[in-house]
Amino acid sequence: MTSFNPARVRADVPLFHRAVHGRPLVYLDSASSTLPPRAVIEAMDRYYEYRHANVHRGVYLTAEEATADYEGARAAVARFINAPGGAEEIVFTKNTTESFNLLARSWGASRLAPGDVVVVTEMEHHANVVPWFQLRDSHGIEVRFIPVGDDYRLDLTHVDRLLEGAKLLSVTGMSNVLGTRNDLAALARLAHDHGALIAVDGAQSVAHGTTDVVRDGIDFLAFSGHKMLGPTGIGVFWTRRELLESMPPFLGGGGMIADVRTDGFTPANGVARFEAGTPPIAEAVGLHAAVRYLEGLGRDAVEAHERALTRDALERLECTFAGRVRVIGPRDVIDRGGVLSLDVDGVHPHDVAQVLDQHGVCVRPGHHCAKPLMRRFGLAATARASFGPYSLTRDTDTLIEGLGHALALFA
Amino acid sequence: MAPLDDLYREIILDHYRSPRNRGELATPPAHRVEGFNPLCGDEITLYLELADDRLVDIKMTGRGCSISQASASLMGATVKGKALVDVRAALERFRQLMTVTETRLDEGAEAEPPDVRSLGELAALAGVVKFPVRIKCALLAWTTLAQGLDEASGH
Numbered sequence: 001m002t003s004f005n006p007a008r009v010r011a012d013v014p015l016f017h018r019a020v021h022g023r024p025l026v027y028l029d030s031a032s033s034t035l036p037p038r039a040v041i042e043a044m045d046r047y048y049e050y051r052h053a054n055v056h057r058g059v060y061l062t063a064e065e066a067t068a069d070y071e072g073a074r075a076a077v078a079r080f081i082n083a084p085g086g087a088e089e090i091v092f093t094k095n096t097t098e099s100f101n102l103l104a105r106s107w108g109a110s111r112l113a114p115g116d117v118v119v120v121t122e123m124e125h126h127a128n129v130v131p132w133f134q135l136r137d138s139h140g141i142e143v144r145f146i147p148v149g150d151d152y153r154l155d156l157t158h159v160d161r162l163l164e165g166a167k168l169l170s171v172t173g174m175s176n177v178l179g180t181r182n183d184l185a186a187l188a189r190l191a192h193d194h195g196a197l198i199a200v201d202g203a204q205s206v207a208h209g210t211t212d213v214v215r216d217g218i219d220f221l222a223f224s225g226h227k228m229l230g231p232t233g234i235g236v237f238w239t240r241r242e243l244l245e246s247m248p249p250f251l252g253g254g255g256m257i258a259d260v261r262t263d264g265f266t267p268a269n270g271v272a273r274f275e276a277g278t279p280p281i282a283e284a285v286g287l288h289a290a291v292r293y294l295e296g297l298g299r300d301a302v303e304a305h306e307r308a309l310t311r312d313a314l315e316r317l318e319c320t321f322a323g324r325v326r327v328i329g330p331r332d333v334i335d336r337g338g339v340l341s342l343d344v345d346g347v348h349p350h351d352v353a354q355v356l357d358q359h360g361v362c363v364r365p366g367h368h369c370a371k372p373l374m375r376r377f378g379l380a381a382t383a384r385a386s387f388g389p390y391s392l393t394r395d396t397d398t399l400i401e402g403l404g405h406a407l408a409l410f411a
Numbered sequence: 412m413a414p415l416d417d418l419y420r421e422i423i424l425d426h427y428r429s430p431r432n433r434g435e436l437a438t439p440p441a442h443r444v445e446g447f448n449p450l451c452g453d454e455i456t457l458y459l460e461l462a463d464d465r466l467v468d469i470k471m472t473g474r475g476c477s478i479s480q481a482s483a484s485l486m487g488a489t490v491k492g493k494a495l496v497d498v499r500a501a502l503e504r505f506r507q508l509m510t511v512t513e514t515r516l517d518e519g520a521e522a523e524p525p526d527v528r529s530l531g532e533l534a535a536l537a538g539v540v541k542f543p544v545r546i547k548c549a550l551l552a553w554t555t556l557a558q559g560l561d562e563a564s565g566h
Binding site: 348349350351354355358366367371374380381409410 | 418419424427450454479545
């Protein structure tokens with residue numbers, strides 16, 4: 001049993017000590033990027049001030065220490081997602097987007113033939129759409145979409161037909177627009193029943209609950225460090241060892257080879273094959289610290305806290321604005337994360353966000369890199385507020401105050 | 412960061428609430444051109460009728476935030492009926508107005524305010540440059556106009 005205390009988390013995050021426009025920072029943009037706690041920043045500082053060296057090369061002390069730090073981060077991430085094969089299954093990338101490009105260009109380009117089917121959903125981030133369209137253009141694959149219903153959840157009515165002949169189902173763990181969480185275990189069973197593998201976009205889900213690739217039967221997982229209290233510039237690609245070993249390299253260069261001659265090259269074995277060039281070492285150290293920090297909070301406790309915040313915000317938005325502020329997402333908090341996409345009556349999301357900024361409130365206006373989903377609901381954009389482990393009910397107070405201001409200014 | 416009033420001037424709110432030159436023109440003779448802001452999904456369609464080196468009429472449709480819509484409305488009011496050479500000059504002046512100079516980004520250092528006397532009502536948009544993320548909103552109609560003029564005059 002952990003003693004989760006969001007106020008203590010907030011005290012751990014240096015950025016909350018900053019004022020904006022003379023007001024306290026009300027950070028409601030964790031779906032874009034989470035704010036790192038001091039432990040993450042200090043781990044990276046310590047690395048740069050005390051141990052920095054390139055990894056896997058030098059045999060001097062700091063190079064050995066840096067290598068141990070980097071590989072230690074891999075082991076921590078493997079534990080974090082319960083990777084059955086351990087650290088040997090964790091590839092560090094730049095971000096979730098690069099992880100999906102790795103999946104499409106390596107596994108996809110080598111395993112898929114013209115006419116093969118990849119199934120995604122209408123609620124995917126562009127990172128899990130565009131690489132498949134690129135593969136359609138270069139390799140002639142077919143891309144199908146599972147639709148989203150009026151209840152803002154996947155409409156699985158015709159899923160058997162959609163999955164017919166599919167080689168891959170690639171789906172988000174949690175929509176970055178709707179907050180909808182998908183039942184990954186059920187989707188994995190569906191995919192496997194149709195002979196397809198399942199890839200999961202964990203960008204929105206990893207920091208807001210537990211991720212267990214064995215429990216859910218997942219085959220590929222992608223996520224980013226900076227959406228789980230870690231630094232920018234590092235992402236993770238995970239797959240089971242036997243799949244990883246069958247995949248050709250994606251980016252070529254230093255570090256990913258076993259041999260290079262004047263007539264060609266032989267790629268390295270294992271995860272090194274996918275990590276060309278000097279990797280994000282300090283970022284791996286920071287990610288390791290973020291993993292430990294999240295584990296210390298207790299991921300179930302974080303999820304429960306954010307669920308309580310979401311329930312409270314949904315109720316108060318409804319009773320304060322009586323329909324003038326519409327939430328584009330499920331009304332209940334079952335299988336739903338702390339993302340509130342707002343459609344404010346008569347006020348463009350950009351203007352909503354600009355007025356909120358004057359109240360110190362950080363939200364994200366735009367299409368959230370999910371244009372198929374926005375189109376599905378006839379929207380060009382929304383203003384999205386999203387919670388993190390450091391969020392408090394008083395953040396919702398200020399959000400509501402700012403929304404009232406925006407309505408008054410533009411109505 | 413500048414106060415909100417610098418951005419949402421009364422003229423801007425007025426043009427947002429009551430946009431001028433809304434609608435469509437028959438194509439041909441008018442030329443139709445679309446512009447998109449891929450970051451926020453704002454869109455605009457301009458109908459440009461050119462004759463004798465003049466922009467004799469302009470109409471527009473689209474949706475977007477107050478800044479993009481007010482800028483489009485103010486643009487239409489500014490360029491309608493003008494000689495093309497004057498339209499292009501206005502375009503260039505507006506682009507300059509929306510340029511973030513290096514000194515403006517330096518903390519504490521304020522650049523000379525731009526001379527906005529020749530801009531008329533458009534000067535109301537001068538405050539947008541203090542909100543750099545919104546510059547692309549203000550520019551959407553203008554870059555679309557530039558594209559439309561190039562297309563219509565066969566460039």
